[in-house]
Amino acid sequence: MEHCELLALVTGGSRGIGRIICEQLQKDGYQVLAPSRSELDLANIETVKNYISKNKNRPISILINNAGINFPAPIENILLDQWQSTLQVNLTSPFMLIQGLTQHMKKQRYGRIVNISSVFSFVTRENRAAYSAAKSGLNGLTRTAAVEFGPYNILVNSVCPGYIDTALTRQNNSPEQIKTIIESIPLGRMADAVEIAELVSFLTSDKNSYITGHTVVADGGFTCK
Template structure:
């Protein structure tokens, strides 16, 4: 029987590429990609009922996320809560839930998603940076706590990846200028992020934990 891995955000973008990569790579692996109708990270009841039915997993990838840009005076309570819940609080709840099963099974692998805006920042990304710096902190603290139980947890911090999120937040006319600032002169394809996620999830990863792996074509170098 292969491993069972839960991937959030599997409907599109990076999460979908991660799920496709894992299914291709490990044919005996069960990759769970619940649609929002089964797991809505903004809905406490949905999270609880999804977790109540979830069988123990060997791996978790918290890829779902949102990025609502805004000037300081535009950040209303609803947006603050939406960003904090989707990007930070719900991922923590999923880790809380799956870690117990992983401990009982002797270990596991968890991958969280930060961003280059969780390592440095840029104007109008206040909420995004709050949550993504938070994800890095959460990952480090949990690596220390869960390491003795054989659970390795790492954070991926992508630069600019060609997904709906980037298409929405980086207008086409700005993309060429931006690519000129990236040493590799292009944005990433989701599949390029997925390959690193697969390694961190694999049993070949025996000693990397608590790290933020920046994958940005050299942008922050």
């Protein structure tokens, strides 16, 4: 498959890990669509439906469900709106995009989908109920999509980053918590977003011809401890 023929859609491409994934996929030779939140608000079912109906005939071969949100709060204080929007952005909208934007992949019998999950889909900590539930669900969606789309040569995987040095991490942890986090990682540092983008680059490339339905953890050894 010639890369110049391939169109990749990356959600949450404006900043953080998503921006670096977009840059990496461009380097890899893909044409990258990275809709802004005003074009595709993943928190709003109607705008997701509109985006899908406008774009369903585009020749998208690669879909990266990267955008994610997290409102850390103890279970007793989570507002239902926050719970629902965390599930909407992290799980339901990725499901809708997989359901609505894979026609071309099926027709051409080639596609790659990567869902950006989290180590908090396996382990957790306090205040992460909605986020952990959503990311665990995303791993389940990955496995079922891999089974259903395997016959079309569409490979579907989750990437589970540990702690990455981005705005989301700094927003959800105090400087003291960041220090403790770094001490808990065997490699002694948070990851650079480039390290996640390179993994996504492999999983979306022709070099990955047999890994599907997996949740690939990149966490510097964090979950081993």
